[in-house]
Amino acid sequence: MQERLEELKQEALSKVEAASTLKELQDVKVAYLGKKGPITEVLRGMGKLSAEERPIVGQLANDVRAAITEELEKKQEIVERAAVEEKLAAEAIDVTLPGRAVNQGNRHPLTAVIEEIEDLFLGMGYSIAEGPEVEQDYYNFEALNLPKNHPARDMQDSFYITEEILLRTHTSPVQARTMEAHEGKGPVKVICPGRVYRRDTDDATHSHQFTQIEGLVVDENIRMSDLKGTLQTFAKKMFGEDREIRLRPSFFPFTEPSVEMDISCFKCGGHGCNVCKGTGWIEILGAGMVHPNVLEMSGFDSKKYTGFAFGMGPERIAMLKYGIDDIRHFYQNDIRFLKQFKRV
Ligand code: PHE
Numbered sequence: 001m002q003e004r005l006e007e008l009k010q011e012a013l014s015k016v017e018a019a020s021t022l023k024e025l026q027d028v029k030v031a032y033l034g035k036k037g038p039i040t041e042v043l044r045g046m047g048k049l050s051a052e053e054r055p056i057v058g059q060l061a062n063d064v065r066a067a068i069t070e071e072l073e074k075k076q077e078i079v080e081r082a083a084v085e086e087k088l089a090a091e092a093i094d095v096t097l098p099g100r101a102v103n104q105g106n107r108h109p110l111t112a113v114i115e116e117i118e119d120l121f122l123g124m125g126y127s128i129a130e131g132p133e134v135e136q137d138y139y140n141f142e143a144l145n146l147p148k149n150h151p152a153r154d155m156q157d158s159f160y161i162t163e164e165i166l167l168r169t170h171t172s173p174v175q176a177r178t179m180e181a182h183e184g185k186g187p188v189k190v191i192c193p194g195r196v197y198r199r200d201t202d203d204a205t206h207s208h209q210f211t212q213i214e215g216l217v218v219d220e221n222i223r224m225s226d227l228k229g230t231l232q233t234f235a236k237k238m239f240g241e242d243r244e245i246r247l248r249p250s251f252f253p254f255t256e257p258s259v260e261m262d263i264s265c266f267k268c269g270g271h272g273c274n275v276c277k278g279t280g281w282i283e284i285l286g287a288g289m290v291h292p293n294v295l296e297m298s299g300f301d302s303k304k305y306t307g308f309a310f311g312m313g314p315e316r317i318a319m320l321k322y323g324i325d326d327i328r329h330f331y332q333n334d335i336r337f338l339k340q341f342k343r344v
Contacts, residue, residue, distance in 0.1 A: 001045070033065060218305055282320060
């Protein structure tokens with residue numbers, strides 16, 4: 001019986017030795033130390049032993065159990081530690097790896113130019129006025145001295161929704177709305193940025209949807225020289241201190257007299273180059289003195305009040321400023337294009 005116990009001990013210990021997972025250790029434990037295990041069986045047969053032998057075998061059986069249990073526990077600890085180490089190795093992070101760059105966005109170049117223009121006029125005491133993009137024919141045309149049969153109302157030029165409602169073709173209706181809201185009392189000093197729509201076929205210089213910024217000043221004694229000074233300040237701030245401006249006679253139904261403003265070419269300084277197409281001048285915007293009819297229609301006494309207005313296209317200004325050759329770049333939002341304006 002003693003021999004049998006010794007045998008079982010060796011067997012169990014070599015199995016513990018061979019085991020490499022917790023599950024295998026558990027199996028060894030159940031097999032050798034469990035209620036149905038061989039050691040328990042040996043102990044059960046002790047009744048047949050003599051009184052002298054019994055305590056010796058009992059002691060031995062307990063020693064064998066203790067020895068197997070001890071080895072099992074030791075091995076269990078080793079296996080557990082190995083498992084933890086394996087897990088740590090698998091989850092290790094390399095703190096020396098450089099981090100992933102955060103993809104930082106930037107303002108859209110058109111937004112940047114609009115905000116630059118807004119800031120410039122806010123600094124000159126203007127406030128910002130906005131109006132609806134879906135506009136009444138009355139504000140878009142009629143109140144601006146464009147009578148019913150004016151060619152600019154042609155279905156070819158405007159997106160009509162009904163006979164009386166259309167997508168505004170310029171930001172000038174905001175002039176009419178703003179004056180109306182002032183109920184005949186000056187001063188009015190606003191700029192009106194916003195989207196406008198025309199039935200144009202998109203190409204490098206045309207888009208059916210683009211933006212405009214309108215300016216309007218109405219007060220007593222507002223003269224053409226005020227307009228000229230304002231435009232000059234704008235041109236210098238936007239395109240450089242040594243820019244000169246030139247006003248050419250033009251026509252808009254809502255201003256009289258009307259002008260187009262050119263700036264001296266910022267690339268060649270006026271000698272002629274590809275940017276100014278050899279003329280030395282670049283056309284920037286339309287402007288004029290508010291037509292007396294427009295003042296009257298919006299509730300202002302044209303004998304007491306005068307005013308000036310101007311309208312420009314931020315796309316054109318941004319294209320000139322940054323050498324962009326196709327207006328469609330602004331709307332396609334190709335990230336490779338947009339990223340070039342990170343510092344603008
Ligand atoms: N509304 C005109 C246009 O769209 C621009 C303009 C505005 C001209 C104000 C004169 C005064 O072309």
